[in-house]
Amino acid sequence: MKQFYSLIFLLLAITHLSLGGQVNDDTHEDEGHEYTVHVDYEDIYDILVFLITAYVAGLVTKSIGMPPLVGEIVAGFMLGPPFADYVPFAPALVLIGEIGLIALILEAGIELDVVQLRQTGTKALAIGFTGSMLPLLTGIGIGIANGEDFKGALAIGASFSPTSLGVAASALSSGGMLNTPVGQLIVASCVIDDVLGLILLSMFQVLVKDDPKIIEYFIPLISSFGFLIVLGYSGITWIPRMIQDKYLPLFPKKFQEMAMFGLLAAFCMAYLPLLNYTKASYLTGAFLAGATFSQLPDAHHSFLHNTHQVMEWLLRVFFAATIGFQVPVELFNDTYVIGMGFLLYACVAVKFPLGFYVPRFEDSPKDDSIYDPYKRDVLVTGLSMTCRGEFSFIIAAFALSEGVIEPKMYAAVVWAVLLSATTSPFILLNTIEYFKGLQDKHLELTNPMKAGDGDGKMPLHFHIHIQTKSAWGLFETLTRVMHDLNLEIIDHRTSHTRGLDPLILNDIFVKDGDTRIDLPTVAAQKAEQDAVKHVSSNNLVGLAKQMSKSNVLDEQPVDLSETDRRSIRLVSDLFKVDSMTVNRRMLIEKRLIESMSEIDTEVTELKIQVWNPWDWSSALDSMILMSNQNRPIDESFFMDIFDKIDIDGGGTVDEDELYRALKTAGVNITKDGLSAMMAMVDENGDGEISREEWRDAINVYLDQKKNKSFRHLLKEDEAILSV
16 A cells, blocks of 8 residues: 555656646636646556556566566666657656655665674775776776777776665575675675765766866865765764754654654755765765764664655656666667677676675585585675666766767666676575575585484584674674684674664574584483483482592492483483583683674673574474464374374374474474484484374473473582583
8 A cells, every 4th residue: 555655646746747848738718727737647647557567577577586676677768768758757757766866875874884884894895995996997998998088988987886785685685695794794895885986976077077177076086085074974973972862852752753854854955965066976965964864773764664665666766767768778789789788797797706805704614515605605795796786877877968978888888787787686696595505405414313423423503692882893703713613603693783882793503613412312302301300309419410520430329220320320421511511601702702802892792502403392382383272282282283294194294294394383494404303303213203203202392391491400409500
């Protein structure tokens, strides 16, 4: 419904903006008509057809792995002046699109993430700066070699300098990599890229002049850099603090959001002419206005929540009309245009090596693995930086309108940009999926249930949750600590709060290369549980504790039964594992705190927990949540679930049946994880879970839930196991 209201809003805006010349010819016969603006039904209908076509075309291209802007641009040049010339009021649509562009840059400013820039450190700066210079120099070289003057060559290179943050972020989000360290590095690099693109755009105001003075070349640079430094620094330091502490408290709470939007509009309306009349780009003004509100905790969320639907339609019109109407489709049958377009694609491809700037956020497996996370990060970063979009079209169209480049060269640039916008996100998504497949295969090959050393053990796994203040180079520091401690990073997710004093949350899942523990099969857990109960109820905890330290009992009571001895051995092993785990956790904690102090940041929260990548208990928890049954959670409850999972009624559950059940319960499971979970419960190793094996697993699970942890029984005897 919001999409419909936004569409009606745009339609009304277009009809009113198109007032020029659309007054009825008979108005001179009736003086009252001079105060009215008449729009024909056919024009309204044609505009609706155009907007709906652009919307549907965007959905189609999105469904096949390409950004929606490709479909919207195609709809624009097919229905617009370049081809069918079907759309009325083209200037009004272009004007609406330009307003959409201002809104896009304003949103980019609001989304400016200073914390993110600090975390990614110098790598983001290096990728952003080098990523702007390489295509710029390549384009200049191709342009000069093709006979262009310096202005034209510079316009060609500048068109390929900015990376499309929207296209790259959309692909990374779809591939599940946006909130990873490498994803955050790419986003930060794109922001720097776009800021440099705004500065390049400012320079064209001088380049279009005939014989400008030398000083005029430097005015846009001085103006752009000056305002970016002065207004930009103020906008992320004292101005947002003043808005939060002094301005917003002047209004009742229910009006504070409105007051904030009003002030944002005021900043935007002030910065646009300020930057424009000082020879910088007015778009830089929109960016700075948005950046001023980027550090306010509620501004980012409120802006996206309240403007999302309108923004979508404004940008849809921008790509379909402002860009699509300027695609010289009739020149695409020229072999020179197509050939030059493919040659100019070198300006896109030259960004691919930027991936080698990426640090090793995850260590490559020490064995001859088919999966290499560093290679994945290099390829993903390189492909992300080759994504082209809105800024490329803007710079090229401006250069054409001012006569800096010829129509054929403009057509070649547009062809190369469209080629990039079509292929780069498609290849990027498929690359991410390819490496996900390799990771699943690697996990399957290294599954301790299958590929162990025959000692019944597996590496210890930890979930490290660390919350800190913002710091420069935080990601690289955390990665270095994990590497030094021989902890292989399996997954790393990061997030942070918005505001003037943000907190950074990092959840790191690691495999310990130095510590191995017993495989957590259901049979082993049941045996440990029975042993703890026996030792605790027979006052044998002291003997088990003594044995864990010396491996032998100094004074063996003659009345110990075989059950006593077996239980004491099992419990003493638990003491050893717990002691080893606690010591390892303490070392990790110590090193993390030391490393954070080295980069002058404060650890506000640190939790290190033993983590099981193939957690059977969590899977059963999910089944309970998805059951929606108002009945006791007991053995009978889970036996009914077994009967539902056992689709063929054979009395056993195989991998396929368990997989469907886990997916239905919302458990994201790989083939590797599925095999491991099967092996934990499959006591006889026949590849299927029988009713008895299922019942044993359920009883262990229920007993653990009832007692919180079966090891808590030892606390009564001052044997606290603190895993």
